[in-house]
Amino acid sequence: MEDKRGFNSKAVHSGFHASSGPVNPPIEESSTCAFSDCDDGARRFASRDKKQIYARFGNSSTDALEKKLADLEKGYGAILTASGMAAVNAVYFYFLDSDSHVIATSSMYGPSRVLLENSQFYKKWGVQTTCIDTSNIEIVRASIRPSTKLIIIETPANPTLSITDIQKISQIAKEHNIPLVVDNTFCSPYLQNPLEFGADIVIHSLTKSIGGHADAVGGVIISKNEELYYGLRSLVTTTGPTMAPHTATLFFKGVKTLGIRMEKMQDNARKLVGYLQNHPKIDWVAYPGLPSHPQFQLVSEKIQMKGPGCMLNFGVKGGLENAKIVLNNLKLITLAVSLGGVESLIQHPASMTHAGISPEERIKAGITDELVRVSVGIEDFEDLRQDMENALSKINSLVY
Ligand SMILES: Cc1ncc(COP(=O)(O)O)c(C=O)c1O
Numbered sequence: 001m002e003d004k005r006g007f008n009s010k011a012v013h014s015g016f017h018a019s020s021g022p023v024n025p026p027i028e029e030s031s032t033c034a035f036s037d038c039d040d041g042a043r044r045f046a047s048r049d050k051k052q053i054y055a056r057f058g059n060s061s062t063d064a065l066e067k068k069l070a071d072l073e074k075g076y077g078a079i080l081t082a083s084g085m086a087a088v089n090a091v092y093f094y095f096l097d098s099d100s101h102v103i104a105t106s107s108m109y110g111p112s113r114v115l116l117e118n119s120q121f122y123k124k125w126g127v128q129t130t131c132i133d134t135s136n137i138e139i140v141r142a143s144i145r146p147s148t149k150l151i152i153i154e155t156p157a158n159p160t161l162s163i164t165d166i167q168k169i170s171q172i173a174k175e176h177n178i179p180l181v182v183d184n185t186f187c188s189p190y191l192q193n194p195l196e197f198g199a200d201i202v203i204h205s206l207t208k209s210i211g212g213h214a215d216a217v218g219g220v221i222i223s224k225n226e227e228l229y230y231g232l233r234s235l236v237t238t239t240g241p242t243m244a245p246h247t248a249t250l251f252f253k254g255v256k257t258l259g260i261r262m263e264k265m266q267d268n269a270r271k272l273v274g275y276l277q278n279h280p281k282i283d284w285v286a287y288p289g290l291p292s293h294p295q296f297q298l299v300s301e302k303i304q305m306k307g308p309g310c311m312l313n314f315g316v317k318g319g320l321e322n323a324k325i326v327l328n329n330l331k332l333i334t335l336a337v338s339l340g341g342v343e344s345l346i347q348h349p350a351s352m353t354h355a356g357i358s359p360e361e362r363i364k365a366g367i368t369d370e371l372v373r374v375s376v377g378i379e380d381f382e383d384l385r386q387d388m389e390n391a392l393s394k395i396n397s398l399v400y
Contacts, residue, residue: 003071007190008259015068015252025064025252028245031055048230050237057237061245065252066220069210072189072255073202075222077229079236080248084185084205086241087219088112091152091181091201094235098126100149103140106131106365107160108152108183109205110354118356131365134164135295141172148176154183155192156305159349159373160366161286161313163295166304170198179228185209188340190262191306195224201232209310209340211254212261216247261342261378265310268344268384269376275385276314281322281392283315283370310377311339315370322395323348323372329391332383339375344384346374 003010016025033052035041044050050057058066062080070078081087092115096102102116108131115121116129123129130143134153151173155164166182173180181201182194188209194202204210206218221236223229236242273287288299289308298304316322327335333344337353347353350362350369357365376384 007072010071011068011258012256014071015066016064024249025061027249028055028059028061030059055245056240056242058242059245061248061252062243065243065248065255068252068255069189069204069220070222072258073184073195073222074193075195075202075224075229076226077223077233079221079223079229079233080206080243081219081221081236082241082243082247083217084109084203084207084219085111085115086236087203087205087221088183089115090221090232090236090239090241091150091203092116092122092127093239094232095150095179095181096122096125096127097149099128099147100126101128101130101145101147102150102152103130103132103134103143103148104151105134105153105155105157105162105164106361107133107157107162107367108154109158109185110349110356112152112154112183114356131361133162133366134169135162137165137168137172140169144172144176144178148178150181151178152181152183154186155194156186156288156309156311158186159311159313159354159371161186161288161293161311162366163288163293163298163305165295165298166194166197166199173200174198185340186311187305187309188258188262190259191309192304195222197304200224200228206251207338209262209265210258211251212258212341213250213254214338214341214343215254216250218243218247218251262307262310264378265340265376266307268378268381269308269310269312269374271381272374272376272384272388273312275388276312279392281317281395283317286313287311310375312374312376313371314374315368315372316392316395318395319370320348323370325395326388326391327372329394330387331390332379332387333374333391339373341375342378344375344377344379346372349373 066078179200182199185205202222
């Protein structure tokens, strides 16, 4: 039966809802489960879900979070992983074999791209990768080869915030029978549900807005259909990058407030964009909520994204040297990688998250040296503004 409850109600109650007793699932601290007799053990091993056998296959703490996340992304089922990168790697491992070809968003999270292109990783097995601007549907179409086994996109992309039309790309993928995976970390299920637009798999780094408190690392793979769900589940539970029960309970609690956190972060981000746009020392600002964003329509008409989110980029007049002055002088906005949490974070992708990509490829992907990425948190906007104002005032106006 279709669950008609709103997002916040599902975020709070899905996965575990007590009518009496504790309102949160237990932290099940047991690596293994007793069988009542041999037939019982054999029966559990023969079952598809492999419940109550051994913690690598899952336990009640991870089951509750998987159910909640599958509901929020409107998928058939979810598989928790030890990190976002473990989820990325699991989909590569599942869909790619030697000499297969993959199409990926050029501006994707640095390590997700490095894993495909670096000769120590998938490349050594003969996997060929085409990293392109997936917001350009014609380039995607032209890049498909008979050996293409996977299309993986990030939208909005990390860090450029370029937006790919999921529905259009999924049509192309379906025409060629190629699975489409969407990394939905930047939006979270509150702002975007890629499975509704034709994606086969959604992945997240839970470390970001779903957890929301910078206290745990985790990932998830959510499948639209049963077959892919059991295939990927078997891969993850066999290879072992599964999530510990303590970690699952941190995410279970964090995700309950995702909706209200995202609203506040987005509101702050909109205000910070307005402030930066009007600042004489700022060269440019990129944000999905600005009419100047190339795919603004997909956001403004709430076609694909229900809102522009909490991530923004800017460039400072005078380039990287002046940008560094700002980054080094912020006191409240923290100089750190990661994103989507309650605390505002700022970083320099070219020398940090995307340093593993060659300078030429970075420039081709739009990750310029002066680009500064901000993840806006839930602090009071006036404090964020003052912090930015103070840091920008440290730039000697003669320099720019
Ligand atoms: C879009 C995106 N996908 C995946 C990851 C990897 O996640 P994790 O750090 O949890 O392994 C990140 C991390 O920053 C990310 O930004």
